[in-house]
Amino acid sequence: MRVNLERILEEAGGLANRRGLDGLSMNDLAQALNIRTPSLYSHVAGIEAVKRLLALHGLAELDAMMSRVTIGKSGPDAVRALLNAYRGFARKNPGIYAATIPTPPRSDREWSSAVDRLMDTLHASLQAYGLQGAEIIHALRGLRSLVHGFVSLEASGALKHPVDRDESFDWLVESFLAALEKMAAPLRAKQTGRTRA
Amino acid sequence: MRVNLERILEEAGGLANRRGLDGLSMNDLAQALNIRTPSLYSHVAGIEAVKRLLALHGLAELDAMMSRVTIGKSGPDAVRALLNAYRGFARKNPGIYAATIPTPPRSDREWSSAVDRLMDTLHASLQAYGLQGAEIIHALRGLRSLVHGFVSLEASGALKHPVDRDESFDWLVESFLAALEKMAAPLRAKQTGRTRA
DNA sequence: TTGACAAAACTAATATGATTAGGAAATATA
DNA sequence: TATATTTCCTAATCATATTAGTTTTGTCAA
Numbered sequence: 001m002r003v004n005l006e007r008i009l010e011e012a013g014g015l016a017n018r019r020g021l022d023g024l025s026m027n028d029l030a031q032a033l034n035i036r037t038p039s040l041y042s043h044v045a046g047i048e049a050v051k052r053l054l055a056l057h058g059l060a061e062l063d064a065m066m067s068r069v070t071i072g073k074s075g076p077d078a079v080r081a082l083l084n085a086y087r088g089f090a091r092k093n094p095g096i097y098a099a100t101i102p103t104p105p106r107s108d109r110e111w112s113s114a115v116d117r118l119m120d121t122l123h124a125s126l127q128a129y130g131l132q133g134a135e136i137i138h139a140l141r142g143l144r145s146l147v148h149g150f151v152s153l154e155a156s157g158a159l160k161h162p163v164d165r166d167e168s169f170d171w172l173v174e175s176f177l178a179a180l181e182k183m184a185a186p187l188r189a190k191q192t193g194r195t196r197a
Numbered sequence: 198m199r200v201n202l203e204r205i206l207e208e209a210g211g212l213a214n215r216r217g218l219d220g221l222s223m224n225d226l227a228q229a230l231n232i233r234t235p236s237l238y239s240h241v242a243g244i245e246a247v248k249r250l251l252a253l254h255g256l257a258e259l260d261a262m263m264s265r266v267t268i269g270k271s272g273p274d275a276v277r278a279l280l281n282a283y284r285g286f287a288r289k290n291p292g293i294y295a296a297t298i299p300t301p302p303r304s305d306r307e308w309s310s311a312v313d314r315l316m317d318t319l320h321a322s323l324q325a326y327g328l329q330g331a332e333i334i335h336a337l338r339g340l341r342s343l344v345h346g347f348v349s350l351e352a353s354g355a356l357k358h359p360v361d362r363d364e365s366f367d368w369l370v371e372s373f374l375a376a377l378e379k380m381a382a383p384l385r386a387k388q389t390g391r392t393r394a
Numbered sequence: 395t396t397g398a399c400a401a402a403a404c405t406a407a408t409a410t411g412a413t414t415a416g417g418a419a420a421t422a423t424a
Numbered sequence: 425t426a427t428a429t430t431t432c433c434t435a436a437t438c439a440t441a442t443t444a445g446t447t448t449t450g451t452c453a454a
Binding site for chain 2: 139141167168
């Protein structure tokens, strides 16, 4: 069977998930595809290009998943669903998830757009809170920090205490939701004509 | 001047901070020390050993700093000081900070203890909230997730919106403090003899 | 002071991974 | 079917990590 980008993505994803993104090498990838290493260069520019493909793929899949699980939900329900799905993806695909983390170079429009699309989806899940201006950015950054932080600590084996990690994650999510609620409350009061004391 | 562990740590730290932990190589390190690469092996077992040294150094320094900035503080003041100092360290020493992230192998007592000591210090900063059982772990994991998440997104250049990052960090910290407060409140009520409705 | 021992440094060599050069084979297309 | 393109190959280069074996240097006691 001929090698094509689809198969490269498939094998690279598998290897990255099994051995870690850093463990992914052109040699192993070529071997998995039954060709010699230099032949890979007919398809991709190098190892960085392979990781970029993984990033594009991962970002698209994450975005699709985030959109899917938040359909018909809003407010806390949407955010909860999104965060749980995000964590689920990272746990199922640690290597691919790791590939989605680096910031693309400014010059790479395709990659940058993929990141932007995911950010837009995260942003959309916060819509119902009606946040204004900088608060939206704070909330979005908070959401990203918390989920990325938890998920990467979890992946690295840093959360080794016997206490259930699902519970800890739930606690963190609920804390975040409470903070959103608190930030949204005064806005809602204003919108409905009520004023604060 | 003769090479010793202190100089190795110094140069390795500088290189890691400037070029990133992944960019740190035995070649560059040897060059910085004015010796040939194989000569390094008289002092350290290999590149992994160098990174381990960086981790030990970073963990110790981080721990010392966390202890220092929380002296005489408790509750929200302690946690605020600690989180700001943590972020400050990671920003000033991105390479060394990165070295502190991996989880040590179980067999490495010295490294494991260094991690444990830092965890104990973080834990101590939460004392005043009087949390019970699993809640302590949830809070500790939340604290680690949030600060590690924010700091690593910041370091990777992922927070590129013009909105001030300090403000976003403050928002995140205050959100976390509010969650701690909320979790601690019922406990306090119980302790002072009051009961909930 | 000197001679022996250990530490630190060196050269040479090996292994692995990424990559380039240049050509052969397979495939698609005019 | 002839030709152009794509895919793959072998051979070679370069960088990094590491080991082997040897020389230099520093230390310390006789």
